[in-house]
Each structure stands twice: as structure tokens, then as C-alpha cells.
Amino acid sequence: MVIYEDKIILAPMVRIGTLPMRLLALRYGADLVYSEELIDWKFLRSKRTVNDILHTVDYVDQTDGTIVFRTCNEEKEKVILQLGTCDAGRALKVAKLVENDVAAIDINMGCPKEFSIKGGMGVALLAQPDKAYNILKTLVDNLSIPVTCKIRIQETPEKTLELVEKLASSGISAIGIHGRTRDERPQHAVHTDFIKHVSQRISIPVIANGGSKEIEKYGDIFKFKDLCGSSSVMLARAAEWNCSIFRKEGLLPMDTVIKDYLKLAVDYDNSPSNTKYCIQNILRELQDTPRGRQFLDCQTLKQMCAIWDLEDYCFKKQSEYHNMGIASRWQVNPINLEPPNKKCKTEDTNTDIIQSKVCFIRANFTDSLKTKVFNQCVLPVMTYGAETWTLTVGLVHRCKVAQRVMEQARIHPYG
Numbered sequence: 540m541v542i543y544e545d546k547i548i549l550a551p552m553v554r555i556g557t558l559p560m561r562l563l564a565l566r567y568g569a570d571l572v573y574s575e576e577l578i579d580w581k582f583l584r585s586k587r588t589v590n591d592i593l594h595t596v597d598y599v600d601q602t603d604g605t606i607v608f609r610t611c612n613e614e615k616e617k618v619i620l621q622l623g624t625c626d627a628g629r630a631l632k633v634a635k636l637v638e639n640d641v642a643a644i645d646i647n648m649g650c651p652k653e654f655s656i657k658g659g660m661g662v663a664l665l666a667q668p669d670k671a672y673n674i675l676k677t678l679v680d681n682l683s684i685p686v687t688c689k690i691r692i693q694e695t696p697e698k699t700l701e702l703v704e705k706l707a708s709s710g711i712s713a714i715g716i717h718g719r720t721r722d723e724r725p726q727h728a729v730h731t732d733f734i735k736h737v738s739q740r741i742s743i744p745v746i747a748n749g750g751s752k753e754i755e756k757y758g759d760i761f762k763f764k765d766l767c768g769s770s771s772v773m774l775a776r777a778a779e780w781n782c783s784i785f786r787k788e789g790l791l792p793m794d795t796v797i798k799d800y801l802k803l804a805v806d807y808d809n810s811p812s813n814t815k816y817c818i819q820n821i822l823r824e825l826q827d828t829p830r831g832r833q834f835l836d837c838q839t840l841k842q843m844c845a846i847w848d849l850e851d852y853c854f855k856k857q858s859e860y861h862n863m864g865i866a867s868r869w870q871v872n873p874i875n876l877e878p879p880n881k882k883c884k885t886e887d888t889n890t891d892i893i894q895s896k897v898c899f900i901r902a903n904f905t906d907s908l909k910t911k912v913f914n915q916c917v918l919p920v921m922t923y924g925a926e927t928w929t930l931t932v933g934l935v936h937r938c939k940v941a942q943r944v945m946e947q948a949r950i951h952p953y954g
């Protein structure tokens with residue numbers, strides 16, 4: 540059972556908090572790690588699959604074959620799945636699905652983005668404390684694992700405490716508090732005094748959050764904790780920029796962190812687009828350097844690995860997985876998944892059309908061919924993340940062009 544006292548935690552971050560980053564944080568010293576926020580209805584259209592090759596548990600979206608959530612044994616006791624929801628019934632259904640794969644469930648009540656608010660999720664729930672309470676109570680009463688939520692502060696310390704007391708009465712095991720109001724942005728100062736006011740008066744552990752701008756080294760985490768008087772601390776941006784912030788021994792150079800991250804991305808067959816996004820957020824302004832620009836042109840894990848001298852590592856690992864029969868991203872066939880994908884009209888196929896899934900790597904196409912191909916016979920019909928497209932190669936009498944497409948795409952099982 541998760542203990543929330545005296546913990547240093549990787550905060551939930553959309554697109555950053557996928558398996559490789561969570562494992563990196565744990566290996567560097569984080570005690571607990573949150574997943575990125577996953578929206579309940581998206582999770583509900585996924586199917587749980589055990590991946591014997593990667594030794595992971597994958598929740599695969601049945602409509603497009605993408606991995607909604609991937610986890611493994613190494614993090615099983617330490618990973619907290621964060622849900623975006625506005626409905627107790629749906630939240631419970633998802634929580635029941637994952638109950639045996641994760642250490643705890645957290646409900647996001649702090650996201651101020653329009654997408655969340657319009658859907659009645661995130662901070663919208665804080666304006667409806669009864670509804671927020673009901674979601675938490677439903678989960679607490681029906682799950683065998685701990686339940687928590689992550690909120691933003693209210694306009695005053697007193698109002699924040701009042702809200703926390705209400706939510707805590709649902710039986711949650713801890714509460715994450717981001718010390719900014721719903722209208723404040725990351726550049727605004729964090730209200731450590733608000734968090735302290737609550738920490739001193741509430742019996743459940745408070746996980747303080749929002750201090751990344753002032754947290755430049757390991758010791759700073761404890762200064763922030765003291766200011767907030769909290770049980771634990773949760774870091775988002777400080778970890779996004781340099782995940783080795785969790786190391787007691789001190790920060791590692793950026794290139795070491797990128798290499799450690801890339802190896803995990805390869806080990807767990809992370810999608811190239813997600814891997815690229817995470818590295819971009821480590822590189823930050825260094826993207827505008829010759830090496831940064833070279834990196835921005837990358838579309839495959841192998842290309843990214845080459846920049847950090849990990850090309851051989853990547854090649855060996857991918858070949859190993861391939862030989863073991865891994866179903867890589869381009870092999871995922873939504874047509875075979877349930878429910879049937881209505882957008883894919885394969886019935887229209889006549890004898891003049893051949894269909895083939897290829898990995899579309901933009902850099903492998905010349906501009907002239909790209910135009911010709913798109914005009915004449917290749918239609919992108921599906922997107923797996925940003926980097927791997929399924930193409931319908933049509934019109935056999937223009938087959939020569941199709942063949943050139945295949946050659947130029949240098950079809951490879953890994954995008």
C-alpha cells in the first residue's frame with residue numbers, strides 16, 4: 540500500500556509522464572511517479588493486453604491501436620494513474636480496469652485548460668465540490684488501492700482549507716495541492732503559505748506542488764517542503780527539464796539524462812513522437828543550435844539515438860524485438876480491432892487498388908516525389924501519433940510510383 544509521507548514524487552504531466560520518463564525518475568530516486576492525465580472515456584475504449592516481449596501491460600485503444608497506458612512490474616508499487624473525469628461511474632469503471640496494475644488512482648482537479656473545463660473536468664470540479672466529493676467517495680468505497688486528488692488553491696487559505704476538508708472527508712489517502720489559483724500561470728509566484736495553512740490543519744498527507752522555478756538542485760526540494768509544511772513534494776517542470784533532480788547525489792549533465800532516457804524509450808518501444816517531445820523539453824532553447832536542428836529533423840528512434848551515439852544500442856534492441864515477433868506500430872491494424880473503424884472504407888477497394896501499410900518517414904521523400912505521390916496514388920488514411928502513417932498505395936497501373944514510394948520510405952518495422 541502506498542505511503543504518502545516523506546515522498547518525492549514525479550508530478551502528472553501530459554505527454555511527459557509516459558513509461559520511460561516514469562522509470563527514469565524512479566531510477567534517479569523519485570519515490571512515486573504519476574502517469575500523465577488519462578481521460579476516462581479514452582481509457583474505456585482500450586483493451587488490456589500483456590506484452591510478452593516488452594514485459595509490459597498495455598492498454599491499447601481499440602479504435603486506432605495506440606497505446607493509452609503502458610506499465611511494467613518495475614513501477615507497479617509506485618505508479619499512480621491520474622484520471623481526467625467528471626463522472627463517478629466512468630471513473631470507477633476505469634479504476635476497476637487498472638486496479639491490479641497500478642499502486643493508486645488520482646483524480647485531476649487542477650487542470651485549467653479549456654478542454655478540461657468544457658468537459659466538466661480538472662478545476663471545473665472544484666466549483667462543484669459535491670460532485671468532486673462523490674467521485675472520490677465512489678472510488679474510495681469500491682477500490683482496494685488508495686485514491687487521491689490533485690487540486691489548485693482557492694482565493695484564500697481559508698477557502699482552500701474548507702475545500703480540502705470536504706474532499707478529505709471522502710476517505711482519500713492524500714491530496715496534492717498546486718499552490719496557484721485556477722487563473723494563475725506557471726510564471727506567477729507559488730503560494731506556499733496557502734499550502735502551509737492547509738498542511739497544518741488537515742490530517743491526511745499534503746503533497747506540495749508548484750515550486751519548480753525555485754528548485755534547481757536536490758536540496759531545494761526540502762526548502763520548498765519546509766515552506767509548505769507538507770508531508771511530501773511533487774515536481775513537474777524541474778523533472779521535465781532535468782529528471783536527475785531526483786538524485787540525492789546531484790544533477791547529471793543534460794546529455795547523460797537524454798542518453799538514459801533514450802535507452803528506456805528504446806527498451807520500452809516508446810513512440811518516436813512522444814520520445815521526441817520529451818527530449819525537446821529537455822533541450823529547450825538548445826533546439827536552436829546545429830545539433831538541436833539536426834534533432835528536430837529526426838522521425839525515428841534510430842535517428843534520435845544516432846545523435847547521442849546510441850544507434851547500435853537501438854538497432855540491436857529493435858532487431859531483438861523484431862525477431863521475437865513484436866507487433867510494432869505499423870503492424871497494428873485497426874481494421875482488426877473492435878469496434879470496427881468506420882472511417883476505413885476498405886470495401887471500396889477494387890482490383891485496381893493495392894493496400895499496404897508503410898512507415899512514412901518524411902525525410903526519405905524528395906519534394907517532387909512527395910507531390911507526385913500524393914497527387915497520383917498515395918492517400919494517407921490513418922495516423923498513429925505524428926510520425927507513422929498508414930498509406931493506401933493505389934492504382935496498380937501506376938505501380939512504379941508506388942514501388943518508388945516503398946523504396947524511398949525504406950520500409951522498416953519501426954517508425
Ligand SMILES: Cc1cc2nc3c(=O)[nH]c(=O)nc-3n(C[C@H](O)[C@H](O)[C@H](O)COP(=O)(O)O)c2cc1C
Nearest residue numbers: 550551552553575576647717749750751774775776
Ligand atoms: C508539460 C506539463 C504537463 C502537465 N500535465 C498535467 C497533468 O496531466 N495533470 C495534472 O494534474 N497537472 C499537469 N501539469 C501541471 C503539473 O503537474 C504541476 O501542477 C505544475 O507544473 C506546477 O508544478 P511545478 O512547479 O513542479 O512545475 C502539467 C504541467 C506541465 C509542465
